[in-house]
Amino acid sequence: MTLSEFELIDKYFRGRCLDRSDVDLGIGDDCAVLSVPPGMSLAVSMDTLVSGVHFLPDCEPSALGHKALAVNLSDLAAMGATPAWITLSLTLPGIDEMWLEGFTGGFLSLAGEHGAALVGGDLSRGPMSVTVQVHGLLPARGGMRRDGARPGDAIWLTGTVGDAGLGLEILRGRREVGVEASTYLLQRLERPTPRVLAGRALLTRAHAAIDVSDGLAQDLCHMLRASGVGGCLFVDDLPLSTSVAEALSPEQARRMALTAGDDYELCFTCPQENVRGVRRQLADCGVRVTNIGTIESEPGLRMTDDTLSGDWWSTAGYRHF
Numbered sequence: 001m002t003l004s005e006f007e008l009i010d011k012y013f014r015g016r017c018l019d020r021s022d023v024d025l026g027i028g029d030d031c032a033v034l035s036v037p038p039g040m041s042l043a044v045s046m047d048t049l050v051s052g053v054h055f056l057p058d059c060e061p062s063a064l065g066h067k068a069l070a071v072n073l074s075d076l077a078a079m080g081a082t083p084a085w086i087t088l089s090l091t092l093p094g095i096d097e098m099w100l101e102g103f104t105g106g107f108l109s110l111a112g113e114h115g116a117a118l119v120g121g122d123l124s125r126g127p128m129s130v131t132v133q134v135h136g137l138l139p140a141r142g143g144m145r146r147d148g149a150r151p152g153d154a155i156w157l158t159g160t161v162g163d164a165g166l167g168l169e170i171l172r173g174r175r176e177v178g179v180e181a182s183t184y185l186l187q188r189l190e191r192p193t194p195r196v197l198a199g200r201a202l203l204t205r206a207h208a209a210i211d212v213s214d215g216l217a218q219d220l221c222h223m224l225r226a227s228g229v230g231g232c233l234f235v236d237d238l239p240l241s242t243s244v245a246e247a248l249s250p251e252q253a254r255r256m257a258l259t260a261g262d263d264y265e266l267c268f269t270c271p272q273e274n275v276r277g278v279r280r281q282l283a284d285c286g287v288r289v290t291n292i293g294t295i296e297s298e299p300g301l302r303m304t305d306d307t308l309s310g311d312w313w314s315t316a317g318y319r320h321f
């Protein structure tokens, strides 16, 4: 027997979500009613994943559930916001309960890890797509923006870049690596870790931040432009995982690190006097952090390796239009 839309919502969403005292009314009415604590501001972000564009139609449902939320939490992380509430709009070609079970498993377990409550959403029939909106809390009018980088700041990056890009090549059968490397790289592609704790730790220390979703060079340039500054990247210091360093030539690895998307690391700038504090804080969060460049007053992005100069990368990062 197939369940009605309302039975499906009850079974898979309502009652399986975290309780939060600031949710006055959750799933089940026309709206959710939420209370922003006094002295706090709300940070809101939305992302859509479309089948065939952002994920392959045969993508494992629990990985898709995880990723749909992770990419949104990554945006909150880049602002230094603490996740609070989530809404989810699902468009599905039909009802497959096995699929829903997997999807909600991946989605709700990541939500639970971050203490965020699913408070509402929508369900409709059509080509598969997943839209998630996240709501996070910040100290009033706070938040790390893209436009705060200043000449003399150090440019930093959490984790490693290029992993998801190489993972995608493996998924597409364009490259082969050993089992261990392949497991690691596919995990990085399909189940990214949003750097929420690191973002919160940076809130009072960084001048500017952005999450790396479309490729490091492209995303860093958004920050440089918004801030009205330029920068120089130390390409020899780009943090690479062992899997990327072993599978690719140094030249290929650098290009991958600069242009591949989907790593969801944080790129941020901070003044030299905050460097020690940043290192200590991020070590406490268990996050690796690397100084990858400096902010300069002359606009544009330069590289310490001349063979990588120019803006060749500007067409290499992902663009929809």
Ligand code: ADP
Residues within 6 Å of the ligand: 009, 013, 026, 027, 028, 029, 030, 031, 032, 088, 089, 090, 118, 119, 120, 121, 122, 123
């Ligand atoms: P309405 O027709 O009044 O907009 P819906 O039938 O779309 O209401 O949804 C009924 C309730 O279930 C609402 O509270 C809505 O937020 C919630 N809901 C619908 N789809 C989802 C979903 N995918 N995830 C979480 N909550 C959902």
Ligand code: MG
Residues within 6 Å of the ligand: 121, 122
């Ligand atoms: Mg509705």
